[in-house]
Amino acid sequence: MFKDCKTPTRRSAIQLHVKTILNRIQHFAGFVYREVRFRDHGCSLHIDIHLEAHACSDGRCATCLKPAPGYDHQSERSWLFPPLWNIPTHFHYAPRRVQCPEHGIGVEHIPWSAGKRPVTIPMMVFLARWGRRLSWRETAQAFQTSWEAVYRSVDWLVQWGLGQRKLEGVEALGVDEIHWGQGLRSENFLTVVYQIDAHCRRLLWVGPRRTQASLRRGLVALGPEVLRGLRFVCSDMWQPYLRVLAAMVPHALHVLDRFHITSHLNEAVDEVRRAECGRLRGRPQAAKLKHMRWKLLRRGSRVRGHAKQKLQGLLRTKLATARAWMLKETFQGFWHYRSLTWAAAFLDVWCERALRSRIEPLRKVARMLRSHEELILNWFRAKGEISNGPVEGLNNKIRVITRRSYGFRTYHAMETALYHNLGRLPEPELTHSFC
Ligand SMILES: [Zn+2]
Numbered sequence: 001m002f003k004d005c006k007t008p009t010r011r012s013a014i015q016l017h018v019k020t021i022l023n024r025i026q027h028f029a030g031f032v033y034r035e036v037r038f039r040d041h042g043c044s045l046h047i048d049i050h051l052e053a054h055a056c057s058d059g060r061c062a063t064c065l066k067p068a069p070g071y072d073h074q075s076e077r078s079w080l081f082p083p084l085w086n087i088p089t090h091f092h093y094a095p096r097r098v099q100c101p102e103h104g105i106g107v108e109h110i111p112w113s114a115g116k117r118p119v120t121i122p123m124m125v126f127l128a129r130w131g132r133r134l135s136w137r138e139t140a141q142a143f144q145t146s147w148e149a150v151y152r153s154v155d156w157l158v159q160w161g162l163g164q165r166k167l168e169g170v171e172a173l174g175v176d177e178i179h180w181g182q183g184l185r186s187e188n189f190l191t192v193v194y195q196i197d198a199h200c201r202r203l204l205w206v207g208p209r210r211t212q213a214s215l216r217r218g219l220v221a222l223g224p225e226v227l228r229g230l231r232f233v234c235s236d237m238w239q240p241y242l243r244v245l246a247a248m249v250p251h252a253l254h255v256l257d258r259f260h261i262t263s264h265l266n267e268a269v270d271e272v273r274r275a276e277c278g279r280l281r282g283r284p285q286a287a288k289l290k291h292m293r294w295k296l297l298r299r300g301s302r303v304r305g306h307a308k309q310k311l312q313g314l315l316r317t318k319l320a321t322a323r324a325w326m327l328k329e330t331f332q333g334f335w336h337y338r339s340l341t342w343a344a345a346f347l348d349v350w351c352e353r354a355l356r357s358r359i360e361p362l363r364k365v366a367r368m369l370r371s372h373e374e375l376i377l378n379w380f381r382a383k384g385e386i387s388n389g390p391v392e393g394l395n396n397k398i399r400v401i402t403r404r405s406y407g408f409r410t411y412h413a414m415e416t417a418l419y420h421n422l423g424r425l426p427e428p429e430l431t432h433s434f435c
Contacts, residue, residue, distance in 0.1 A: 012106045018084065022049065025432035026122065028111045029091075030057040047089040049081065053096060059108030061100035071105050079113060079120040080145070082434040088144055091120055092383055114156060124153035125427060126434045131351050132421055155416050161425025167204070169223060172196045173252070174231040174391040175218075175241055177210040178398050180414070186211070187333075191241075192398065193218045196234060196390040200284050202420035203394065206415055212240040219248050236260040256289035256375045258335055259392040264368065268361035272324040288314045289321060297319070300329045324359050340380045347373060386398045398420055 018036040022146065031051050039046040053059065058067040079091040096108045112120040119127075127150050130139045136150040174194040181188050191214040193205040205218040214350045219227060231254040237256060246253055273289060273296060279284040292314060295307050303311050315322045331350055337343035347369065354366035369376060400412060401421050 009223065013307040018047075018049075026112075026430065030054050030060070031111075045087050047084055047087050048078075049089060049300060051089050051091060051093040053295070059096040059098040061098055061103050062106055062109040063103045064100065065101065065109055066102075068108075071097040071099045073097070074107065078117075079118055080123050080149070081112075081120050082123050082126045083143060086143070111215060117152070117156065119149060119153060121277075121428060122158050122430055122432070122434060125430060127153040128157040128420065129435050136417075151413055151416070154420050155412075157427060158416050158419045158423070158425060161423065162419065164426045165423075167226050169200075170195050170197065170204070170226050170229060171248055172223075172386050173204075173249075174392055174394070175215060175233065175235040175237060175245065177236065177241075178395065178402070180402055191215050191218060192394075194391065194394050195382075196386060196394075200424070201394065202388045202424040203398075203418060206418050208411060210238065210240065212244050215241055215244045216248065232382050234386065234391055237264070237368055242372075242375075253378050253382050253388065254375050255378045256372055257386075257391060259381060261331075261369070261376065264365050265331060265362075268365045269296055269321070269324045269328050271361040272359055273321045276321050285317065285319065288317055288319065290402060292321075296325055299332065305420070311312060320359050323357060324362055326355055327359075327362055335379075337380065340377060343380050344373070344377055347376065349398075394422060 019033045021034075022033050028051075030053060032054055034050045034052045037048045037050070039048050051224060053119070059070055060066060061068045061372055074095045074097060076092055076094040079093075081089040083089050091112060093110070095110055097105055098108045099105050112122065114121055114124070127139060127143065127145070128140070131150050131154050134142065136147055136154070139150045140147045172195065174196040176192050176194070178190045179188060180190050186209050189208075189210040191207050191210050193215075195202050195204050198433050205221050207214050207218055227249055228251075230249050232255060233245050233249055233252045234255045234257045235245060237260065242254075245252075270293065273292065277286065277289050280289065285404065292310070295303050295311050300311075315325070327350075334343060334346050334350065339347060351366040351370050354362045398418060401417055
């Protein structure tokens with residue numbers, strides 16, 4: 001190394017420099033960096049880093065990681081490494097085959113390599129981390145690689161994380177359906193299972209469709225230990241889920257949460273508005289309903305200024321939309337009760353009013369609330385133990401991810417992106433963080 005240092009040419013000075021950095025940030029026990037070279041391909045520049053085994057250390061068996069006597073050499077392989085100065089950089093190394101007394105002859109353990117992948121582990125982690133901040137296409141462009149390479153890197157990291165993650169202390173589970181893509185066929189829905197404990201909110205499982213079988217698969221995947229430890233389960237009033245949860249986690253308190261009930265009410269108000277818009281087309285009253293969609297969906301206390309005046313104008317009319325909105329708005333009072341008895345009484349009175357309103361979408365919600373009264377009142381029994389935001393928050397994030405232009409080509413790619421962004425999966429420890 002000293003010899004290199006004294007050589008007067010500029011190239012070897014650069015060589016020494018890169019090697020010093022590599023030894024400092026990315027040292028692999030039993031291996032040495034032999035040389036670092038530029039490779040000039042016309043207009044494109046590459047950096048080649050050649051590694052070799054340390055002269056006095058044996059290769060390790062890939063299965064048991066114990067040193068084993070050498071057998072022979074394979075031909076040289078190359079792996080993509082995080083770019084240096086954004087110049088594509090490759091590792092080159094000729095793997096040894098070792099003869100393990102226990103596992104026989106096999107290729108040695110190579111610490112930067114995962115199976116036959118042509119990308120080093122640091123590079124896969126590097127691409128996957130950037131793939132969380134940018135879309136996969138943007139990541140590929142920024143680091144001069146392909147969409148496939150980014151996808152495979154994320155996939156590898158997710159599989160690694162799923163294999164290593166610990167599912168201890170999961171007490172509250174949220175179950176939900178997510179709409180994906182276009183159309184309302186069963187393939188356009190996903191079933192998601194979240195952990196919604198205050199100390200940890202994450203995606204635990206995602207699978208296609210929203211059937212009983214989907215949720216059953218998800219719960220089975222979590223394992224019997226996790227299911228036994230559950231204290232709360234939150235879900236929507238979707239019948240297949242209710243059935244599976246009652247059968248598989250009967251000991252947990254099943255809560256129909258605020259977020260889902262509010263969204264059912266909002267959908268009902270919106271349905272009334274749309275129907276009424278159609279009926280009133282061309283008449284002067286129709287103007288009152290124009291551009292009102294978001295104002296009606298928002299909580300009344302959050303509508304301000306000009307929007308508030310318009311909303312009040314609408315409420316003075318005798319339109320069904322106005323009455324539907326009033327019913328939705330009064331329901332907010334339900335969530336403020338402290339006593340279970342009073343909450344139950346409120347629910348009863350509200351349902352009575354809604355059923356007499358002659359507004360069909362709201363009568364439908366009232367019937368639904370009535371038939372799930374016990375599960376709704378569980379919200380008060382669990383009060384203080386589970387907050388009402390997490391499912392909504394996680395759902396919103398899922399929407400952002402599924403809509404963001406990752407250019408998902410397959411269902412599996414989308415599933416991988418969801419685990420990658422919301423799973424809080426563990427990552428392998430690296431000696432250096434490249435990003
Ligand atoms: Zn072995």
